[in-house]
Amino acid sequence: MLGLELPIAPIERIVKKSGAERISEEAKKELARTLEEYGSKISTEAVKLAKHAGRKTIKREDIRLAAEKI
Secondary structure, eight states, X not given: OXXXXXXXXXXXXXXXXXXXXXXXXXXXXHHHHHHHHHHHHHHHHHHHHHHHTTXXXXXXXXXXXXXXXX
């Protein structure tokens, strides 16, 4: 992956809501990279599920099933 797609500010808010007082820039970027990688895997699986069902549109249930599978 060349660059991050997710903005860093929401990543920081997520971590702070989880109880962290401070988070390093490197940690924010690493979490963003990890979430993007996980999201990409889920998306790829959701596309397969939609195609298997004969659809071009990915639905909520495709995402849920893909997330359970990953």
